[in-house]
Amino acid sequence: xxxxxxxxxxxxxxxxxxxxxxxxxxxxxxxxxxxxxxxxxxxxxxxxxxxxxxxxxxxxxxxxxxxxxxxxxxxxxxxxxxxxxxxxxxxxxxxxxxxxxxxxxxxxxxxxxxxxxxxxxxxxxxxxxxxxxxxxxxxxxxxx
Numbered sequence: 001x002x003x004x005x006x007x008x009x010x011x012x013x014x015x016x017x018x019x020x021x022x023x024x025x026x027x028x029x030x031x032x033x034x035x036x037x038x039x040x041x042x043x044x045x046x047x048x049x050x051x052x053x054x055x056x057x058x059x060x061x062x063x064x065x066x067x068x069x070x071x072x073x074x075x076x077x078x079x080x081x082x083x084x085x086x087x088x089x090x091x092x093x094x095x096x097x098x099x100x101x102x103x104x105x106x107x108x109x110x111x112x113x114x115x116x117x118x119x120x121x122x123x124x125x126x127x128x129x130x131x132x133x134x135x136x137x138x139x140x141x142x143x144x
Contacts, residue, residue, distance in 0.1 A: 013135050016101065017128075024090040031086035034079045041076030045069045095124055098131045107142040108134070130144055 048069045096119060100111050116134045122128045
């Protein structure tokens with residue numbers, strides 16, 4: 001099992017991907033922590049609320065327990081939302097890095113730079129693929 005997702009890429013592309021990973025690592029670490037804690041909180045609160053509301057007989061102190069589980073669910077959902085926000089920040093940082101790297105290229109023509117930048121801005125989901133293509137085109141130009 002290969003743990004490096006960039007192992008099949010050429011060394012010059014791997015180097016750039018590692019730089020991107022260094023920039024987004026803090027965001028992804030926090031996003032992972034938030035997601036890790038949010039899921040159990042949400043599941044636990046939903047299961048217990050469902051049991052309390054639909055299956056358990058009504059008791060006077062039940063309202064406090066329902067409120068506690070509702071708060072747990074709300075905290076879990078807030079952590080989940082924060083995780084999504086951190087992931088979007090990581091995506092923005094990586095796209096900003098890619099665009100700046102393309103702009104700073106010494107070997108690419110202005111037309112080539114604009115082409116790749118506009119492709120990345122139009123479809124950010126394909127940014128890594130387009131960046132890899134750019135790096136390969138840049139490499140070919142630098143060898144001539």
